[in-house]
């Protein structure tokens with residue numbers, strides 16, 4: 001069974017305007033809400049592929065109920081830890097003229113220490129844990145060290161742990177040696193505290209992280225695809241050109257695609273190509289992580305490989 005853990009889920013409210021005018025009133029021409037947050041996105045994509053998975057994490061209030069209802073409609077099984085305060089709403093502003101997407105990520109509710117322990121106890125008792133995917137930002141009141149406890153617990157129950165977060169949470173969490181991490185290029189730069197100018201430099205940092213005990217480092221690079229480094233294999237997969245409509249949840253779709261392919265027994269190289277196809281498929285549709293199997297199947301044969309060094 002695949003489990004996703006999102007400590008700080010969100011309703012993703014995607015809104016569209018013709019041409020944003022600052023310091024003025026703008027008319028919204030289209031709006032849609034998605035169940036969001038990084039692990040939740042992974043769960044939605046897995047469900048699109050018919051992959052059995054359970055979404056875990058903290059939800060609360062009316063927005064939490066809406067989020068869970070949306071997920072059930074999306075065919076995602078949930079076993080959330082309920083808190084008394086409202087799940088956050090993130091705004092994604094799509095500007096039709098500039099084709100830009102601007103994110104406003106809310107802080108979210110404060111999570112209490114007793115809620116943290118309820119989640120840990122739940123993870124200690126997860127049935128058939130094959131993969132545990134831990135993704136996204138920490139809620140208010142939760143220290144990065146909580147990610148150590150989560151990763152340690154998921155490893156103790158025998159799961160392969162995938163970890164995808166940013167900043168201090170990533171730095172701290174890494175010391176628990178999750179099996180797989182998926183920073184994007186900016187997150188990797190923040191992790192290693194330096195700008196990385198080209199693929200050899202990115203690969204070098206990924207190798208150093210592997211040497212610290214992480215089995216697989218996936219670095220997503222937007223239109224430049226994804227680099228995969230393990231102790232024995234290195235690949236750079238490149239997507240075909242597509243008409244990009246949205247990039248929100250592309251990385252999460254890649255994580256879902258990668259885990260799905262590994263679970264099906266695909267090689268590391270095939271799993272990477274599938275991850276790139278899944279991320280790129282998401283970019284071709286408006287909305288958060290709208291990753292459809294038919295789009296992924298169409299893109300997959302057109303993913304190419306380039307030399308890492």
Ligand SMILES: Nc1ncnc2c1ncn2[C@@H]1O[C@H](COP(=O)(O)OP(=O)(O)OP(=O)(O)O)[C@@H](O)[C@H]1O
Pocket residue numbers: 183184185220221222223224225226239240242244247248249250251252253254275276277278279280283
């Ligand atoms: N402009 C693009 N053109 C083609 N493919 C893209 C583009 N942007 C993203 N992708 C695909 O999606 C994958 C993940 O993208 P990206 O590096 O943007 O992830 P991310 O920053 O983690 O995204 P998010 O945090 O929104 O989920 C890329 O490896 C690539 O396959």
Ligand SMILES: O=P(O)(O)OC[C@@]1(O)O[C@H](CO)[C@@H](O)[C@@H]1O
Pocket residue numbers: 008010012035036037038041090103105135136137138248249250251252288
């Ligand atoms: O604030 P976080 O947890 O870092 O990111 C949250 C978020 O931006 O990530 C997803 C896209 O990756 C969206 O569904 C969601 O709104």
